[in-house]
Amino acid sequence: MNLILQMILPSILFAKNEPNETEYVVNMKGGTIGNWAPSYLSVKYVLQPMLQQFNINFDYALIKHGFFPDLRGSCKLTAKPIQFPLTPINLSERGKIHSIEFHTVS
Numbered sequence: 001m002n003l004i005l006q007m008i009l010p011s012i013l014f015a016k017n018e019p020n021e022t023e024y025v026v027n028m029k030g031g032t033i034g035n036w037a038p039s040y041l042s043v044k045y046v047l048q049p050m051l052q053q054f055n056i057n058f059d060y061a062l063i064k065h066g067f068f069p070d071l072r073g074s075c076k077l078t079a080k081p082i083q084f085p086l087t088p089i090n091l092s093e094r095g096k097i098h099s100i101e102f103h104t105v106s
Contacts, residue, residue, distance in 0.1 A: 001030035002038045005060070005077060006047075013056060015081040026077040034068025040075060055087040 005028065012024045032040040038047070040062050048060060058079035066073020 001028045001032060001066075001073065001075060002040060002043050004028060004030070005043060005075075006038070009058065009077070009079065012079045013058070013082045021080070023078060023080050027074065028077065029074045030066060030071045031068030032062065032065045032073035032075060037068075040065070040073075053087070053089045056082055 008026060012026075015022070031037075040060075044060055044062070048058070051058075058077065061076045061078075063074040063076060064072065
């Protein structure tokens with residue numbers, strides 16, 4: 001499901017023929033966590049904050065987790081076309097490390 005999000009999100013964000021007030025809502029069903037694909041958590045806590053630095057905002061809400069191959073998970077994407085220019089960001093320096101956590105797998 002999150003690979004599909006990565007395909008359709010640019011189409012929504014860079015839609016040229018729509019007014020910026022147009023809001024798109026996409027309800028997706030499938031696996032929110034699985035092998036060889038980004039999880040819901042990686043989209044929500046890595047991709048989305050990174051894009052927000054460019055002033056690209058969208059909402060990605062988890063409705064229900066679904067672990068691949070059990071495809072009963074669902075998420076809701078809400079986004080509008082972006083306004084240009086995008087805000088430039090600087091990734092040349094690493095930020096401060098706030099915490100490090102280790103989890104054991106049994």
